[in-house]
Amino acid sequence: MVADEKNVLSSIVSSQHDFHRPYGGVVPEVAARQHIRLIGPIIQEALDDAKVSLSQISGVAVTTEPGLIGSLLVGVSTAKGLCLGCGLPLVAVNHLLAHLQSVFMSFEDVPLPHVNLLVSGGHTILFLVNAPGEASVLGSTLDDAAGEAVDKAANLLGLGYPGGPAMDSLADEGDPSAFRFPRPMARRKGYDFSFSGLKTALAVYLQKYGPPESAQHVKDIAASYLEAVVDVLVQKTLHAAHATGVDAVGVTGGVAANRRLRHRMSDACGNAGLALLIPKASYCTDNAAMVASLGAIYLDAGRNDGLHIDARASSRLPRWEVVEKTQP
Ligand code: KG4
Numbered sequence: 363m364v365a366d367e368k369n370v371l372s373s374i375v376s377s378q379h380d381f382h383r384p385y386g387g388v389v390p391e392v393a394a395r396q397h398i399r400l401i402g403p404i405i406q407e408a409l410d411d412a413k414v415s416l417s418q419i420s421g422v423a424v425t426t427e428p429g430l431i432g433s434l435l436v437g438v439s440t441a442k443g444l445c446l447g448c449g450l451p452l453v454a455v456n457h458l459l460a461h462l463q464s465v466f467m468s469f470e471d472v473p474l475p476h477v478n479l480l481v482s483g484g485h486t487i488l489f490l491v492n493a494p495g496e497a498s499v500l501g502s503t504l505d506d507a508a509g510e511a512v513d514k515a516a517n518l519l520g521l522g523y524p525g526g527p528a529m530d531s532l533a534d535e536g537d538p539s540a541f542r543f544p545r546p547m548a549r550r551k552g553y554d555f556s557f558s559g560l561k562t563a564l565a566v567y568l569q570k571y572g573p574p575e576s577a578q579h580v581k582d583i584a585a586s587y588l589e590a591v592v593d594v595l596v597q598k599t600l601h602a603a604h605a606t607g608v609d610a611v612g613v614t615g616g617v618a619a620n621r622r623l624r625h626r627m628s629d630a631c632g633n634a635g636l637a638l639l640i641p642k643a644s645y646c647t648d649n650a651a652m653v654a655s656l657g658a659i660y661l662d663a664g665r666n667d668g669l670h671i672d673a674r675a676s677s678r679l680p681r682w683e684v685v686e687k688t689q690p
């Protein structure tokens with residue numbers, strides 16, 4: 363629930379990790395069924411927390427794309443019901459643009475355009491952000507997302523699901539140079555990523571040498587693996603910032619919580635004279651406030667997408683081809 367694009371009145375996040383943990387990843391059917399069960403009580407909790415009644419709401423924003431179609435359909439159908447019942451305008455929000463919005467929510471003066479690295483369990487995308495709700499894709503992962511690669515490594519190391527936070531903590535006490543994992547696509551031109559080979563490299567390592575021999579060995583593997591992921595993310599982001607001539611870099615998505623990524627990105631941006639904009643962790647991970655914030659901008663502009671909007675599994679944002687000048 364937001365009062366306007368910057369003022370969040372309530373933000374309720376209902377985690378489904380416990381339901382998906384036994385399967386080692388998100389099961390779409392389970393996710394959709396949990397959405398049905400939880401969405402009503404969550405809306406009520408968001409109203410209660412904000413001390414707002416339904417009659418005071420001036421519009422509804424809903425994520426329509428991209429994502430798991432079953433879960434999106436639950437949200438879109440519920441939002442349509444709310445708008446029909448209460449006579450409210452309804453605006454469709456792209457989930458990726460909502461992630462980018464978390465920067466505008468969190469910082470007063472956001473330099474434009476800026477480059478934003480969106481890194482989550484489902485996405486690894488470099489954007490050129492022109493304004494709230496307006497961004498082009500510079501590059502994205504060709505296979506696994508960075509968070510997915512970290513979760514798969516955690517799974518191979520027996521660290522449970524989702525393994526990102528555990529990898530982060532272990533890596534803190536490990537040696538990032540203990541093992542040399544590949545840096546996929548790091549030297550290739552352009553801004554696309556690929557992380558599936560990195561996971562395979564760890565699987566092959568564990569097959570060859572067997573399970574880690576000690577707690578320190580696990581920490582060293584976690585640190586070295588994360589270092590490979592972070593190296594590629596930082597390198598490509600800095601190249602993109604340089605090639606587009608921006609003054610600022612944003613990082614969003616669940617992986618933005620990673621301490622090593624924050625630290626390395628901060629150093630790299632500091633050295634390059636770039637401002638670094640990373641929202642607080644609760645606005646980096648999936649949350650409704652970022653969707654409502656972008657929705658508030660659409661509603662303020664008089665937009666009403668009406669009851670015919672549809673959920674879509676994929677989204678088509680414009681792609682921006684950078685004219686390369688200096689990238690090796
Ligand atoms: O944005 P998010 O909450 O959900 C989506 O994937 O849409 O991101 C979750 C991802 C998971 O892969 C999780 O393991 C990863 O973010 N993650 C982390 C950390 N916290 C969450 N990865 C590395 N270090 C962390 N501290």
Ligand code: ZN
Pocket residue numbers: 457461482647648
């Ligand atoms: Zn997300």
